[in-house]
Amino acid sequence: MAREGVTMPATGQHNEQAVATPNPFPEPAQEYGENPARFLIEELTVDDGDGTTGELLLARIRGLETIELCGFWLAVERALANKEGREPRDRVERAIRERKAHLEEHGDGLAQAGMTPAERRSAAAERDVESVAVLLDADGEPVPWSRQRGATVEASR
Structure with a gap:
């Protein structure tokens, strides 16, 4: 039980992040159990030695487990681009297409599940x-x- 005046991380930090993160497709996000915008709002920049901005995004794309999920991620990238008045990022779209192609060749899901x-x-x-x-x-x-x-x-x- 939380004491009065103490903010627990699960109720404070995560809710603040959820409010700041766009969710262009709430129903599919609920169905898949994730909101790709959480990762897709990251900027992609070259790592200059003090951190790897955008690398978590690309790592998450490499871990997508289904062809259908790849399509959802692509739709979210395009929706965010449209909302921000820009084109979808080539590097992000390419990474999603490459992951989708890999899954089409090797099958959906974890290899041994x-x-x-x-x-x-x-x-x-x-x-x-x-x-x-x-x-x-x-x-x-x-x-x-x-x-x-x-x-x-x-x-x-």
Whole structure:
């Protein structure tokens, strides 16, 4: 319980930020659980050694998990540009299009979410990944990384 006169960060700081951040599409933002404008309002400038303005924005774009979410981010960038009387930023649009293309090629979502070990190996092999090694115990069951103490290479069986 908060004491009188004490502002808790969750109620003070975050609400102030939410008021200052535009939200051009509140319903989709609620559906996706995020407001891309929080990141897209950042300026993109060259890092001169005292911080990386805009790099968080680009990192977040690289972490978009679905093609649909990429489309939402692109719509928000365009809406913010329209509101500010400018063109959408080429670098931002390019980063979103590149992420969308990657997801179209490799699939939506986190690479391993909801997949069995065999499905992960198969998907990795299809993507032409060099190593899809899985350590097995004496019974042929995969050994979790937390239990691995070392490994030796033996001839294939």
